[in-house]
Amino acid sequence: MTKFSDLNLNPKVLKAIDEAGYETPTPIQAGAIPPALEGRDVLGIAQTGTGKTASFTLPMLSILARGRARARMPRSLVLCPTRELAAQVAENFDTYSKHLKLTKALLIGGVSFKEQEQIIDKGVDVLIATPGRLLDHFERGKLILSDVKVMVVDEADRMLDMGFIPDIERIFGLVPFTRQTLFFSATMASEIERITNTFLSNPARIEVARQATASETIEQGVVMFKPSRRDREASEKRKVLRLLIDGEGEKCTNAIIFCNRKTDVDIVAKSLKKYGYDAAPIHGDLDQSQRTRTLDQFRKGELKFLVASDVAARGLDVPAVSHVFNFDVPSHAEDYVHRIGRTGRAGRQGKTLMICVPKDEKNMAAIEALIQKDIPRLPNPLGESVEAAPEAETADTAPAKPRRSRSRRKPAGEKATETAHESAAPEAAAETSASADPKPARDAQKREPRDEPRHASDDGEQQQEGKSSRSRSRGGRGRSGGGNGGGDKVVGMGDHLPSFIALSFEERRAG
Structure with a gap:
C-alpha cells in the first residue's frame, strides 16, 4: 500500500502531513502527486470528498519550497468558484506549510481591497482567488501574473455552471505559456474538455472513479x-x-x-x-x-x-x-x-x-x-392523500382562487333544467339573446342587399325578430310602427321624452 513517504514530497511537508494524522493517500492523491512533482500538467477527475485539494496542495508546496516571491508577482495561482472553497483551500495551505517559510494571499469578495493589496505588495508565494476578484486586482494594476509557475483550477465544472469560463480563458492568457497547469473536477462536461485540450499540454489524466458517481457509503x-x-x-x-x-x-x-x-x-x-x-x-x-x-x-x-x-x-x-x-x-x-x-x-x-x-x-x-x-x-410521510394544514405564514394563508372549471363545465342535470326553461319561454329566451348579443342583428343587416329599396323590406322586418334592432334605428318602422298592438316600446324619445324638449316643440307650433 502506497504511503505519503513514498511520493517524494518535501520532508517538511511530510512532517506536517504526519502531524495532521494522515499516513495513506487517497487514490486521487496517489495518482496525481507523482506527475505533478515531475512538472507535468494534470487532469484529475474524482468524485467529491476524495481529497482533491491535497492532490494539488502537497506537490505545489514541495515545488515552491525552493525560491522566493517578489512583490505583486505570485509564484502560484489557485482559482476556486466560491469564496468558501477558496477559504478552505487557504486553510489546507496553512496546515501543510506550517514548517515552510511560504506566504499566501486570499483574494475573495466581501473583503476590503486595501487589506488584500497590502498583502500582495509584500509578495506572496501562493495566490488563492475567485476569478472575479482576481481580475479586479489585475485591472487596478496591483497584480502581475507573469511569474506564475503553477496554476490550479479547482472544481472546473462548477466554474462552467457559474459562468466563469470567459474569465478563466482570460486569466490563462495573462499567465506565462510555460506554466504548469493542474485541473481538478468531479465531472467533465464537454466545455471543460475543450478548455483542457486548449490550455493543457499532454496532461496526465487521473480518473479514479467513473465520472459523476456517488460514493457507495x-x-x-x-x-x-x-x-x-x-x-x-x-x-x-x-x-x-x-x-x-x-x-x-x-x-x-x-x-x-x-x-x-x-x-x-x-x-x-x-x-x-x-x-x-x-x-x-x-x-x-x-x-x-x-x-x-x-x-x-x-x-x-x-x-x-x-x-x-x-x-x-x-x-x-x-x-x-x-x-x-x-x-x-x-x-x-x-x-x-x-x-x-x-x-x-x-x-x-x-x-x-x-x-x-x-x-x-x-x-x-x-x-x-x-x-x-x-x-x-x-413512502410519503404525509400519506397518499395529503391533508396537511398549511403553515400560519403569510405566503400560505392567501385565499384560494375560485375554480373556473365549475362555470365552464356544467352537470348534465343542470343542462336539462336549462332546456326545459327554454322550451317553456321561447320568446323570453329570444329577447334575452337579442339584447345580450346584438351581433346577429348586425350580421343580418350586412347580408341584406345594399341595392334593394328600403321600403321593400318593411313587411319582412315585421316577421323577422332578428331585424328588430335595425327597424328601431330607422325611426320606429317595424313592429312598433306597424300597428301590431303593444309591441316593443321605443326607448329614448317617445315615452321617455324630457318635458323641456316637448315644451319647446309646443311653443314653436303655437307660434
Missing part, C-alpha cells in the same frame, strides 16, 4: 410528493422536510439542506427555526462575515442544520455531516453528485434524502441517468 432515497393543492405546495413540502428530519431521529446529528433558490433558503431556514429546529441560512447574497460565521458554527457543532444554496455544494469539507436533504431537485444533474458528497466523506457512512414534486420529475430522471442507478423511492 452514501444511502440515497427520494420522496415522490404531490401536494393537495397547488397553492399549498410550499408549506406542505416544508412539512414533509420536517417529518423526514424527525423520522431520522438521533441518527441525524447534523445536516445540510439544499434549495435551488436563495429566497427558498431564507424561507426554509425561517420555517425550521419557527418549529424549533436549530437552523441558519447561507447563500451568495449574505455578507461574507455572516457566511463565515455560520460555517464556523456548523463545523464546530454549534449549529445543527445548515440551509444552503449550491454555494455550499462544492468542496466544503465538514467531515462529520450525517445527512444531506435536497429540499429541491437540482436543476443540473451534476449538482446532485456534489450536494450529496457533503456526507459520507473519508469513508464514513452518510444518508441523503430528496423531495421530488411532479414538475421536477424530468430533472429527477436526468440525475438517475447520470449516476446510472435508480434512487430508491420512500
Whole structure:
C-alpha cells in the first residue's frame, strides 16, 4: 500500500502531513502527486470528498519550497468558484506549510481591497482567488501574473455552471505559456474538455472513479410528493422536510439542506427555526462575515442544520455531516453528485434524502441517468392523500382562487333544467339573446342587399325578430310602427321624452 513517504514530497511537508494524522493517500492523491512533482500538467477527475485539494496542495508546496516571491508577482495561482472553497483551500495551505517559510494571499469578495493589496505588495508565494476578484486586482494594476509557475483550477465544472469560463480563458492568457497547469473536477462536461485540450499540454489524466458517481457509503432515497393543492405546495413540502428530519431521529446529528433558490433558503431556514429546529441560512447574497460565521458554527457543532444554496455544494469539507436533504431537485444533474458528497466523506457512512414534486420529475430522471442507478423511492410521510394544514405564514394563508372549471363545465342535470326553461319561454329566451348579443342583428343587416329599396323590406322586418334592432334605428318602422298592438316600446324619445324638449316643440307650433 502506497504511503505519503513514498511520493517524494518535501520532508517538511511530510512532517506536517504526519502531524495532521494522515499516513495513506487517497487514490486521487496517489495518482496525481507523482506527475505533478515531475512538472507535468494534470487532469484529475474524482468524485467529491476524495481529497482533491491535497492532490494539488502537497506537490505545489514541495515545488515552491525552493525560491522566493517578489512583490505583486505570485509564484502560484489557485482559482476556486466560491469564496468558501477558496477559504478552505487557504486553510489546507496553512496546515501543510506550517514548517515552510511560504506566504499566501486570499483574494475573495466581501473583503476590503486595501487589506488584500497590502498583502500582495509584500509578495506572496501562493495566490488563492475567485476569478472575479482576481481580475479586479489585475485591472487596478496591483497584480502581475507573469511569474506564475503553477496554476490550479479547482472544481472546473462548477466554474462552467457559474459562468466563469470567459474569465478563466482570460486569466490563462495573462499567465506565462510555460506554466504548469493542474485541473481538478468531479465531472467533465464537454466545455471543460475543450478548455483542457486548449490550455493543457499532454496532461496526465487521473480518473479514479467513473465520472459523476456517488460514493457507495452514501444511502440515497427520494420522496415522490404531490401536494393537495397547488397553492399549498410550499408549506406542505416544508412539512414533509420536517417529518423526514424527525423520522431520522438521533441518527441525524447534523445536516445540510439544499434549495435551488436563495429566497427558498431564507424561507426554509425561517420555517425550521419557527418549529424549533436549530437552523441558519447561507447563500451568495449574505455578507461574507455572516457566511463565515455560520460555517464556523456548523463545523464546530454549534449549529445543527445548515440551509444552503449550491454555494455550499462544492468542496466544503465538514467531515462529520450525517445527512444531506435536497429540499429541491437540482436543476443540473451534476449538482446532485456534489450536494450529496457533503456526507459520507473519508469513508464514513452518510444518508441523503430528496423531495421530488411532479414538475421536477424530468430533472429527477436526468440525475438517475447520470449516476446510472435508480434512487430508491420512500413512502410519503404525509400519506397518499395529503391533508396537511398549511403553515400560519403569510405566503400560505392567501385565499384560494375560485375554480373556473365549475362555470365552464356544467352537470348534465343542470343542462336539462336549462332546456326545459327554454322550451317553456321561447320568446323570453329570444329577447334575452337579442339584447345580450346584438351581433346577429348586425350580421343580418350586412347580408341584406345594399341595392334593394328600403321600403321593400318593411313587411319582412315585421316577421323577422332578428331585424328588430335595425327597424328601431330607422325611426320606429317595424313592429312598433306597424300597428301590431303593444309591441316593443321605443326607448329614448317617445315615452321617455324630457318635458323641456316637448315644451319647446309646443311653443314653436303655437307660434
